[in-house]
Amino acid sequence: MPDESEGVSTGTKAGYQTTEFWLSLIVVVVAAASALLQVYRGQLDAAAAVALVASAVAAAGYSHSRATVKS
Numbered sequence: 001m002p003d004e005s006e007g008v009s010t011g012t013k014a015g016y017q018t019t020e021f022w023l024s025l026i027v028v029v030v031a032a033a034s035a036l037l038q039v040y041r042g043q044l045d046a047a048a049a050v051a052l053v054a055s056a057v058a059a060a061g062y063s064h065s066r067a068t069v070k071s
Helices: 019-041 046-070
Strands: none
Touching: 019 046
């Protein structure tokens, strides 16, 4: 079993230091920007609704996965 003296950390990283966080953030930003652009143009349609839902699901999924790891 590796320990910290061998250069392997056994603790969990802070959320903002993970690839998972950055990928989730990118998805949320792109989906929100897409939805806001549709609203700005006055064309709130199915695509904008899907973008809003995708943003919410990504944020909820990230929060749930981090809570699971931390517990």
